[in-house]
Amino acid sequence: MGRQPCCDKVGLKRGPWTIEEDHKLMNFILNNGIHCWRTVPKLAGLLRCGKSCRLRWINYLRPDLKRGGFTESEEDQIIQLHSCLGNRWSKIASHFPGRTDNEIKNHWNTRIKKKLKLLGLDPVTHKPIDKAEKTDGKNKMTSDSSNSSNKQEASLESKSEDDHGMTVSPRKDEKLEEIQVTLDDTNDLLNNYQMLCGSFDLDSWLNQETNTSSSYTSSFSVEESNNPSMGETTSIQEESLKQWIDSVDSFLSWDSSFLLGI
DNA sequence: AATTGACGCAACCGCGACTTA
DNA sequence: GTAAGTCGCGGTTGCGTCAAT
Numbered sequence: 001m002g003r004q005p006c007c008d009k010v011g012l013k014r015g016p017w018t019i020e021e022d023h024k025l026m027n028f029i030l031n032n033g034i035h036c037w038r039t040v041p042k043l044a045g046l047l048r049c050g051k052s053c054r055l056r057w058i059n060y061l062r063p064d065l066k067r068g069g070f071t072e073s074e075e076d077q078i079i080q081l082h083s084c085l086g087n088r089w090s091k092i093a094s095h096f097p098g099r100t101d102n103e104i105k106n107h108w109n110t111r112i113k114k115k116l117k118l119l120g121l122d123p124v125t126h127k128p129i130d131k132a133e134k135t136d137g138k139n140k141m142t143s144d145s146s147n148s149s150n151k152q153e154a155s156l157e158s159k160s161e162d163d164h165g166m167t168v169s170p171r172k173d174e175k176l177e178e179i180q181v182t183l184d185d186t187n188d189l190l191n192n193y194q195m196l197c198g199s200f201d202l203d204s205w206l207n208q209e210t211n212t213s214s215s216y217t218s219s220f221s222v223e224e225s226n227n228p229s230m231g232e233t234t235s236i237q238e239e240s241l242k243q244w245i246d247s248v249d250s251f252l253s254w255d256s257s258f259l260l261g262i
Numbered sequence: 263a264a265t266t267g268a269c270g271c272a273a274c275c276g277c278g279a280c281t282t283a
Numbered sequence: 284g285t286a287a288g289t290c291g292c293g294g295t296t297g298c299g300t301c302a303a304t
Contacts (some may be wrong), residue, residue, distance in 0.1 A: 036289085058291095088292085100291085102293095104296085
């Protein structure tokens with residue numbers, strides 16, 4: 001016999017995560033670390049499968065996540081890496097601490113691909129589209145679509161500038177009610193962080209993390225490779241966690257300022 | 263003001279590699 | 284050695300938002 005199944009799909013919740021679910025997952029992982037994703041939802045009191053929890057943690061809740069749009073230099077680096085590695089998004093993401101493979105993949109598919117086409121480059125081969133057509137007939141479709149979507153590209157460019165501007169979308173207005181309902185939860189979480197900052201055994205938690213979650217350690221791998229001394233690595237990890245707590249604090253204060261209409 | 267189509271992002275799905283009983 | 288579970292990855296989908304008409 002093998003192991004038990006990862007999750008019993010019957011009765012499990014799917015779709016977008018609620019703030020309450022995020023809080024439960026964050027609290028659980030902060031307090032217990034990650035030993036086995038299969039047990040995480042059960043122990044955290046979530047009606048999700050372990051796979052869904054893992055994805056949510058990696059793509060949204062992870063401590064060292066960097067938020068905001070990609071810079072020009074990051075885009076250039078992604079293009080360079082993609083030309084070497086192809087669609088190995090996790091490998092590409094490992095070069096960008098704080099970025100997830102999903103984020104890079106989405107950015108590639110929605111922005112960079114079109115940018116390259118606009119520049120007359122084939123996003124798959126990274127060669128000029130004319131040459132790529134000669135070598136690969138399938139690329140004809142890509143050049144056609146780039147011509148027909150020039151108008152959209154122009155609007156895309158102007159829109160992408162807005163994305164970097166941290167504008168608050170109208171959708172957040174519609175979420176006011178939900179946020180108000182969960183404000184108590186948010187305050188609870190903030191209290192938990194304050195408690196954790198005082199009593200949390202950072203070293204043991206980080207050790208747990210580095211021992212049990214390969215996806216998490218991979219986010220630190222670049223830093224580790226640059227800093228052979230383990231002592232330095234620990235301080236960097238510590239700093240990353242502190243930055244995350246700061247970012248969560250600022251996120252929570254954003255909620256508050258939003259509610260106050262600031 | 264209403265409609266419609268494109269876009270962007272979060273989440274899901276399915277598969278392969280690896281692990282474990 | 285093998286069957287079955289876990290994990291991670293890449294592809295795809297669904298849905299909310301926005302801009303054009």
